[in-house]
Amino acid sequence: MFDRDIWQEIFNTIKKNKLRTFLTGFSVGWAIFILVMLLASVNGMENGFVGQFNDDATNTIFIRPGVTSKAYAGFEAGRRIQLENDDLEYIRQSFPDDIEYISGRYFTNTTARYKSETGAYPVQGVHPEFQIIEKTIVISGRYFNETDFTNKAKVAVIGKKVAEDLFDKEDPIGQFAELNGLPFRVIGVFTDEGDDNAERRIYAPLSTYQRIYGNTNNINQIALTYNPNYDLTKALDFSQRLEILMKRRQKVDPEDQSGINVWNYAEAFDNISSFTTVLKAIGIVVAFLILIAGIVGIGNIMVFTIKERTKEFGVRKALGARPKQIVNLVLLESTFITTLSGFVGLLFAWVILALVGPTIETPAFSNPSVRSSTVITATIILIIAGVLAGLLPAIKAANVKPIVALSDK
Amino acid sequence: MIEIKDLHKSYKMGSNSLHVLKGINFSAEEGELVAIMGSSGSGKSTLLNILGMLDGADSGEYNLDNVPIRDLNETKAAQYRNKFLGFIFQSFNLINYKSALENVALPLYYQKVNRKVRQEKALKYLEQVGLKDWATHLPSELSGGQKQRVAIARAMAAEPKVLLADEPTGALDSTTSYEVMDLIQKINDAGNTILVVTHEEDIAHMCKRIVHLKDGVIVEDKKIEQVRAAQYV
């Protein structure tokens, strides 16, 4: 195999049979090129989806009560589930290691007035921690804190658009705005990138709103973030445990999704990853088919080549070539061409990906690239297949009696 | 050098079987130059191919240089061919993408002669057939006579014990034929055993012995006075 003479023979043959060499090489190189580009495209799509998701990915879980759809534990279906402060405390205490931040949400609408300006806005009563959960960016003033919360202070953090509507050019911080006729001190203004509606919102302490609306303990929704070190599996496991616990506490059928709904961002991620898994599988199947096409291509050329060279093999045998030497000659030659052109195809694809890949950055498609292990595996498969494709006809040709090979047919 | 006894060969063609060689007894000493003649289809090529181990016999004995040739597989046959035999074909059978020199060097490659020695030897034999200046040319750039001379150089390069030539002049005009025969005679003069299959009387008479084949048996075997080809060249 490392005999210099054989290689000399092979280079000689390749040099003198350029078209044949090119055809074999091209079918391999092309297959590998397409293969790499295809896998890279799939990868690009995956990157796109995952990237898009990660943009607003949070480790957030929402617990949303609703109306039961199944009879359970002696209750009939159609029961409205109401969360209260106890529930929140219960959750906080049940999962001290899992929960990072937790907040209640109380939704209502308000008519706000400052001097002569009025407007209607949604108000959310929340805990101070909600700022972190929602990633609210305060651009002036501050968010309300624990003290405000405990004191049930009538303070409000208003969206940038609310500030523009009501206060025009005035600085809203420290001013009193009337919300449904009650004076609230504006302590902060927040912004939300890209979402104008979010900036038409007002946040106030949950405790304050619970007192205003008849001293209730009611909460509309619980939002929480879990340990940011959790991976997808752990996150899904946690929301599972949370859901079981809440459903047991509220006596909701474990299968009843409308009674209590625990919504986890990670689930959306799970859906996306199973989608990209399917995409990947399709990619691999298509890539496999391309490989087969490449292999058939090589096989074809090999059969043709060997047929064409039968007489030459006969001559070589008459001159003393052993069958093994003929097989070696054919296989080394085809392996050499296959390997070389496989890597050329690979290189081409790689260069194109390296040049173009990083510049592609769209929501659905970003940074197409492939794992080198995948590509090298494919190349090796192709080479082995190329060898196998050549092996049978080569053995057959090598064992033909020279007299048959030499006879002019 | 060559000894065959009661050699039989038949070709199967479907359900029929064609009995081509029906008990050939023949021997040749070292240094002989034998012409094998006979009408078309009489089995000359068949006999030569069996002697050359390009084909196998059905029965009979064959000794080459006192080595019994039997139970040949392709590998063993290849080794014997490489060691004992040189071939000259009617259609030259040069490898078309190899230069004259590379063609001549090829049997040496299969003898595992190292590259440098191979080149030197090949050039030496090309010089002997008068084609030193054509060493780098491809067969397609050579005339028929030149091609056959390259083929002869190639057959000689392996320094075989026996040269087998199947109608070496069959594709050549008479002048070129005589040149080729002149070469063959010179090689024979140097002591090589050569068997030449031919149709042509004049070519046959340039050998030292003529064997006539008819219906698969030798009907005549006579020593003759050799006509030197050099006088026609």
Ligand SMILES: Nc1ncnc2c1ncn2[C@@H]1O[C@H](COP(=O)(O)OP(=O)(O)OP(=O)(O)O)[C@@H](O)[C@H]1O
């Ligand atoms: N491979 C084969 N299969 C079947 N029949 C064959 C084969 N080779 C030769 N024959 C037949 O055997 C017979 C002898 O053939 P052979 O080639 O030995 O004749 P030859 O004397 O060399 O004739 P020519 O002078 O035409 O070359 C012929 O009838 C031929 O048709």
Ligand SMILES: [Mg+2]
């Ligand atoms: Mg013949």
